[in-house]
Amino acid sequence: MTPPLLEVRDLHVDIPMPYGRLHAVRGVSLSVDIAESVGLVGESGSGKSLTLRALLGLLPRPARIVSGTILIDGEDVTGLSAKQLKRRLTDTMSMIFQDSLTALNPVMRVGDQIAEVPLRKLGKSRSEAKAIAVGLMREVGIADPERRYQLYPHELSGGMRQRICIAIALSTKPRLILADEPTTALDVTIQAQVLGVLRQLKQEEQVGLLLVSHDLAVVSQTCSRLYVMYAGKVVESGDLVDLVTAPRHPYTFSLLRSVPDPDKRVARLLTIDGRPPDLTDPVTGCSFAPRCPFAEDACREAEPELAPAGSARLSACRRVDTAQRWTAMVEQEVSQEAVSRQ
Numbered sequence: 001m002t003p004p005l006l007e008v009r010d011l012h013v014d015i016p017m018p019y020g021r022l023h024a025v026r027g028v029s030l031s032v033d034i035a036e037s038v039g040l041v042g043e044s045g046s047g048k049s050l051t052l053r054a055l056l057g058l059l060p061r062p063a064r065i066v067s068g069t070i071l072i073d074g075e076d077v078t079g080l081s082a083k084q085l086k087r088r089l090t091d092t093m094s095m096i097f098q099d100s101l102t103a104l105n106p107v108m109r110v111g112d113q114i115a116e117v118p119l120r121k122l123g124k125s126r127s128e129a130k131a132i133a134v135g136l137m138r139e140v141g142i143a144d145p146e147r148r149y150q151l152y153p154h155e156l157s158g159g160m161r162q163r164i165c166i167a168i169a170l171s172t173k174p175r176l177i178l179a180d181e182p183t184t185a186l187d188v189t190i191q192a193q194v195l196g197v198l199r200q201l202k203q204e205e206q207v208g209l210l211l212v213s214h215d216l217a218v219v220s221q222t223c224s225r226l227y228v229m230y231a232g233k234v235v236e237s238g239d240l241v242d243l244v245t246a247p248r249h250p251y252t253f254s255l256l257r258s259v260p261d262p263d264k265r266v267a268r269l270l271t272i273d274g275r276p277p278d279l280t281d282p283v284t285g286c287s288f289a290p291r292c293p294f295a296e297d298a299c300r301e302a303e304p305e306l307a308p309a310g311s312a313r314l315s316a317c318r319r320v321d322t323a324q325r326w327t328a329m330v331e332q333e334v335s336q337e338a339v340s341r342q
Contacts, residue, residue, distance in 0.1 A: 003074030004031040005176055005208050006055070006093070011068030013047070013054050020280035024050050024063065026232040029306075032176060035206040037199075039219030039240070041255070042229035045276060048212040049098070051229075052178045056095055057086055094169040098181040100161035104153040110164045111137070111149030117171040136167040140197050159190035166197060176208040177201075183218055195222050216259050220244065228252045231276050231287040234306060238313035248315035251288050286316070294319060 013025035025047045032038045040048050053059050055070065070078050070089075077088050097103035105113055114133035118124040124132065130149070137145035140163040153161055162182060169177050179198065183191040199222060201207045213219050219226060219240075226243050228236040228251065236249040247253040257270035274291040277283055285300035286292070292299070299318055309315035 002034075003071070005034045005036075005073065006210070007031040007071040007074075008051075008055065009069040009071070011051065011054060011070075012066040013050050013059065013063055014066050015063040017280060023279045023283075024232055025054065026279075026283075028068075028229070028232075028234055030210075030227050030234065030237070032208050032210050034175065035202055035208055036225065037202055037209040037211065037223045039223035039226045040210065040212045040229060041214065041216060041219055041226060043214055043255075043276075046229040047232040048214075048229055049180050052095065052180050052210065052212055055178060056089055056093060057082075058095070090172065092174060093176045093178055094172045094174040096162070096165050096169050096177060096179040096182045098184050100158065100165045101153060103165055104161060106153055108152075109150055110153060110156065110161075111145075111151075114164065114167045114171050117168070121172065132171065133167070136170050137164070139170070140164075140167045141193070142167075157190075158186050159193060162186065162190075162194050163197065166194075166201075170201070170205075170207075174207065176210065179209060179211045181213055182211070183213075183215070191218065192221075198222060216244075216255060228255070231283065232279055233287065233316065234314075235288065235316045236309075236314065237306070238310075242310070242313060246310075248309040248313055248320045249288075249317045250292050250294065286318070 008031070009029050011025055011028045012023070015022040015024050028047070028051050030038070030040070040051065042048055050059065050063065054065055059065070068078070069076055072088065072092050077085055080088060104110065111130065111133050114136055115129035118132045119126060119129040134145045134149060137148065142148055142160065142163055148156070148160075153164070156164065165182075177198070182198070183194055186194065195218065198209060198211075202209055209222070211219055211222055224240055226237065226240050227234050228243075228249065230251045236243065236247065236252045238248075243252065244256060247256060254270060254272045258272075272291050277287050277290070283303060285302060286295065286304055289295040289299040296318070304316045304318050306314040306316045309317075309320045
């Protein structure tokens with residue numbers, strides 16, 4: 001069998017803090033195949049963005065990788081020197097950052113920022129690098145690229161800046177793009193356009209995509225497979241359709257139930273009581289147990305590992321029937337509320 005383009009095994013990232021050590025990423029494992037779109041979802045603070053940054057060696061100080069293995073095309077690259085590792089990773093992957101305005105150099109023309117990689121890394125001449133940049137701008141849907149090549153980031157709209165960031169990511173000729181909340185702060189129409197560009201790249205260029213988002217609507221438009229993170233760990237993974245229609249972890253169900261459905265009338269949205277655990281302290285038992293209405297004593301005593309929960313599904317829950325029971329309970333409660341309001 002062909003190995004995955006990217007495979008991450010048991011990744012741990014810690015951040016030294018004045019009041020202790022924050023275990024921000026706790027044993028994350030994931031994979032992305034060639035030309036596959038994979039989503040990494042979870043609420044803010046779950047460790048999604050740090051996982052992405054760790055894969056490219058872009059962790060903010062003083063965060064650092066404590067342990068874990070990164071494989072590219074089945075080759076373990078974690079034993080390489082820092083310089084060799086950076087080159088191997090950047091030859092394979094590139095990243096689209098969350099905030100395009102801060103990701104771009106404010107005093108440099110956007111076209112020159114795209115041309116910088118062909119010029120400095122690929123050894124192209126200035127005219128060749130400019131031609132490549134103009135071509136990439138056209139490829140990501142920027143009209144009149146020759147004129148817009150000369151503009152500065154503040155002269156472009158948010159959606160146009162994000163397209164520039166995508167063009168910069170493509171300038172390295174990557175096989176995999178890491179996208180960290182690429183549609184944040186964009187209106188719905190522009191979101192759809194940016195996601196359309198990413199889908200088109202996957203189909204036409206066979207570029208893989210690892211998309212981080214807290215928005216399930218965004219990943220459902222783009223990805224075929226999902227990983228759900230909570231408190232620094234993956235708590236469920238599987239095919240998008242299976243996971244959305246029949247979640248096998250109560251946290252996944254909570255995320256899905258809290259998203260408004262314009263085609264369905266409900267009396268209220270589900271909220272999750274409590275808050276995530278403090279990851280500067282050792283987590284005892286299931287990290288979601290304090291917020292889970294179906295938690296048992298055993299859930300608080302030992303942290304469950306990801307285990308098979310159906311065809312091509314993994315769940316870190318001792319009771320895979322929890323989500324289905326919770327679904328029925330909540331739907332009945334919401335239906336009763338709707339009837340009482342009529």
